[in-house]
Amino acid sequence: MGRVIGKPTPLIDAVQKVTGKAMYTDDFKFPNMVYVGLHRSPHAHAKIMSIDTSVAAAHPGIKAVITGKDIPIAFGVLPISPDETAMAVDKVRYVGEIVAAVAGETPEAARAGADLIRVSYKPIKNFITPDESLVECSEDEKIHQHTKNSKNIHKIADLSFNDPKDGIASSSFTRSVDFKFAGVTHAFTEPHSTIAVWNGDESLLVITATQVPHYLHRTLSKVLDIPLHKIQVKKPALGGGFGGKSDPFPHEMIASKLAILTNRPVKCTLTREEVFLTNHGRHPTEMTMSVGCDVAGKITALDTDIVIDGGAYGSFGVVTSYYNGVLLQGPYKIDRFGFITRRVYTNKPQSGAMRGHGAVNPRYAVEVVLDMLAHDVGMDPCDFRQQNFLSENTKTVGELRITSNGIRECLETVRRKSGWDDRYGKLPNGHGLGVACGFFISGSALPIIWNRYPQTVVHAKLDFDGRIVMFSGASDIGQGSDTMLVQIAAEELGISMSRVQVEVADTKLTPVDLGSYSSRVTFMVGNAAKQAVDKIRHQIAASVGNEKSVPREAIQFADERVFTDDGKLNLTWDEAVDIAMAGRGAFVESGFYISPKLGGKFKGSGAGLSPAYSFGAFIAEVKVDPMTGQVSVIKVWSAHDCGKALNPLSVEGQIEGSIHMGLGQVVSEDMRYHNGRLLNANFWDYRIPMTLDTPEMDVTIIESNDGEGPYGAKEAGEGPIHPVLPAIGNAIYDAVGIRMTELPITPDKVLTELRKGGQQ
């Protein structure tokens, strides 16, 4: 094993992408295509009194105008919270919500047409902050009618094991700290884009920038009332997702509806401002994190009270609510554990899933509090963490099953490489080191929509020309899942990667995969792909064995040859394929993955279940300018346990990307609002770190070789973001003695804390 797997491998679409040849959704053109213009609400919360579309409809080049009443069926990525419609029906819930749409002969005509729609509103009381949404209001002021007790609380998620409050009260050392996190958004490169085509046989083709073709397929069927078998969703090359393309979106339904009405292909590409307004980014969060430990530094209890700001609609919010709590059960052993999360609706663009879903903000909070406790006890923060780690092959208090676990090696690695023991606490004022750890699911063990199907199926086809085609519904969103499929086929069959091709993310051609979210693809699709290709290998071995009278078990596949070690059989790949084709021609084999049954029997036990978990430890080095309060992150050492790096080049890229993305949230990114209006809906004012802001990165991959992952692999795309933020926060403490509890850590906040004197 290991000719292809485990070797640094450039992604198969990399050259296409960097040379501009890759076809993204917006690159596709169809004859007679029309364009969508969207009319959006200027109010945060208002009743729609009337909509006049007559002037817009009469405008030159406008082919159709639709409003919310034309697509009134509600949807939501989670079947338990279908609270959204393609366009506002009766009322608007945030500035920028789509109220009406036009199809125009040109993008300019569509824009002009959308501007000519006249809407009369009656404003309703705005709920902009979570505090406003947590108090009672009149029933007709509520953002959604389904919320209870005259409040705008969407979901309360809570779990408690072994009376954590008492555990904290009886601990030798306790810390209870309030934290506040601004909302951040994915800021992917490619804006949302969709093309819808209504075919002559009354079937719908939707080409779209999505992480979840399957969920979109189902949602389009429901919302447009078209049978599932009449809908084809295709994901072409995609320019980044990070969770921001993991819901079915209004513009996808609007384009489809307009394609049906106009009987012409319809394109809808959002502007950057519209992408920001679509959001679905990380929830703005406020929490109180309470942790206790004994005099030896053993964690005794954790309890946390969390409010997350969901914005106007549900999205993944119910899952987010649970993840905020349950993903605090590792990487430390905590026997007395509890949380409560309240997700509130507010009149802002909705929050949703974003890299590290639900666990990033509480991870910052807990790692900062653990740092404080380590100092209280008088222990080195690395030593403190080391003695509290979960072991491998264990269960957390909430019955998350931990299998492989490389956290100890992760921490030992960054500790050694950063020179921690010689430098921590000893650097000059303004210069510091900080440590933090994390863990994350490697695929959600439960599907969003309950069913008895596998979570993924992969087909592998062997054809007469010796090529293998891998058919998978998995969405490569830049993470490299297409390359992984090719690597696995090449590895198992001993052929070069150039013989393997992929057909992916097309609901007509490829078997169902649930989508690129929850870091599930390598683990689940990888296992299914391996199984499918193994079957092909067995088929070839059987045919060749029969024909050449050699035991099939002795047949080897390597270096484009099919052979036995004793030299009696020595075929080229093409010769072996020729034998396998005899009497049947090309054939397809299927592999699938179903997660093992996991978890406890209590309500909420399904949240956070995963067949495996990744682990990581990071150390950051910062400098703080005492005059301006500006924080410069100098270097980050990272060690991430991804089980087995199928493609180390890709894993390194994921870790580096996570460091950069985490850096943005911790020092500069912030969705700012003025009376519910997003102030920085552009890349000038939404401040993603630039090259000069990005630290040197030292990346170590730790391989714990998971027993159930393909070749031992676990996830690497989301887990590495968690430790970045608190490592930086804790380094600021080492540098200047202040605990930063509000993100982003902008210079003004640092200066304010410095004035208070620090040394908490």
Next chain:
Amino acid sequence: MSTSSYFLPGTIDEAVSLAKAHPNDHVFYAGGTDIQLHVKQRLIKPNTIIDLTAIESLKSVSIQKKNMKLGTMVTLDQIVKNPDIQKFYPILAEAAKSIATPVIRKSATLGGNLKVSNRCSFYNQSFDWRQSVGSCLKDTGDICQVTGGLNHCYSRNVSDLVPALIALNARIMVQTSTGINEMPLIDLYVPDGLIVHTPLGVGGIITEIFTSDEPSKWWFKKLRLRKSLDFTSLTVAATVNKKDVLRVCVNGVSMAPVLVETGINDVTLEGLILQVKRACKTVDNDYMPLKYRREMISAFITDCWNTFH
């Protein structure tokens, strides 16, 4: 850009004539890095674009001993990389290097930076955004969204080259259809976002920037969240010349650059800070908080003062 006419004059005279022929609806295009943002957000809708990029006479760089003359179409990249500017006027190279990014600096020009539009977090927004708040004085509205006032626009002058050049006591040549005028650079700016560049006159082109005030000491610092791209939240440029004249110019915190010029021994630090703060009309229209920016004015000037003494 939807415009009805685009011109690419080869001479300054031709450009000035074109501007005179289209007095109310033209913009000069000197690199486009600022104008394109404004067009995209539908802040301006120019009918006539007069592109200055083909006028070779505006691209000269001349540094002889302590005399520096720069054409307005010199790019920021050229300023950053020019060895003579680095040697004799390092404050200018430093200021240029602080602007935008290396790629943008290859298009952005000196003249464009001198005339960069004033910015405000309530004005530099999309059309829909501005409509949703009811617009503002600088746009089509009748009230300042920051102060609630009805008369003055407090948008910020965000040029980083301007404070450096004013600290260098720079002067400019301006050509209009009626002739050529020379003026101190500082006189180009009026402290009101609605009329900030009016001394240039309708259709006037800055043709040249020059100075002979080689400083014996200089200091430059720009406040921003990221280490590149961001417009300034506060820029302070200061020089001391051989006659011990201190020139401190502050920008990014008021509608126009603020200059304090004094003998270095004729003022205290506290007095200097007071003079600057009195002259700045700083309001809450930037992404950095108002209180912090005000604090940083004092911090920067203190740091500058300590460096000079």
